[in-house]
Amino acid sequence: AQQRCEGCDNLFGEYYCGVCHLFDRDKKQYHCAECGICRIGPKEDFFHCSKCNLCLNLSLQGKHTCIENVSRQDCPICLEDIHTSRVGAHVLPCGHLLHRTCYEDLLKEGYRCPLCMHSALDMTRYWHQLDDEVAQTPMPTEYQNMRVE
Template identity: 80%
Template sequence: MAATGPEGCEHYRRGCLLKAPCCSRFYTCRLCHDGSEDHIMDRFQVREVRCAKCGKDQQAQQSCEDCQNVFGEYYCSICHLFDADKKQYHCEKCGICRIGPKEEFFHCSKCNLCFAMALQGNHKCIENVSRQDCPICLEDIHTSRVAAHVLPCGHLLHRTCFEDMLKESFATTAPLDPQCNSIFWA
């Protein structure tokens, strides 16, 4: 189990542990669980938490029913996300919480993803683009805690993967679509 306390873990600041519905073990977050187990925790199925301050097991909620310890300044009862306030918001269409503020983002129905307002009407739509894995690290983009970088062709990479590619002085076509003519240079 990842280190915890009122601070939380390396991924989130929170004052509780989540009871994983798959194995009934307590973890600070789904990422700590997934890194320690041979299966993935479904955060939407979390029903119970343990207060990191007093140890009381209870229904998932924003603060402890015994000691009033606040589990997270931000709490989403759908995603069971507890964290410090980063102006998060739950996007109904994405189905998950996003870092905001909400007023600075819009949801593109075709791409099925929230983008910065600066890209509204100024990006190439690719249907369900975030439901594809990053072509560099092959990890999920949609639910990643790492920001996505939007290429001129409309494809996505994790921002960190894109930055690493630039450091390596790569020049390539967009790796997801052989029909794509967009080229970006290091």
């Protein structure tokens, strides 16, 4: 397999990987030797975390929770492979991975990681809002100065 036909010089794909034998339109793909597959890039925007065994966006470098070989697990929502999926993965604050589409569906029903039950969102602002509402709600008269023995 190669990018061009030897006979007519026809181009089979703007992108060609000689390792994966992948032909595609140019989506700024790159082959990650550590992952063993081609990824949609650009490569400059990603780094490979050797503990997670996954290419992650540079914005997560030093800021994500590592889980060993997390990408080699199936998505806990749809039970399909995450590592070779063409659907992008979403890294939860706890370090677990979900397909991006599964993450969006999860948020319609709740906000917890289906594996460890930690919050899939930063709830700090919401907790402050609840604290403010409680602080602004007056205590009913019959419960003021009440003591429990």
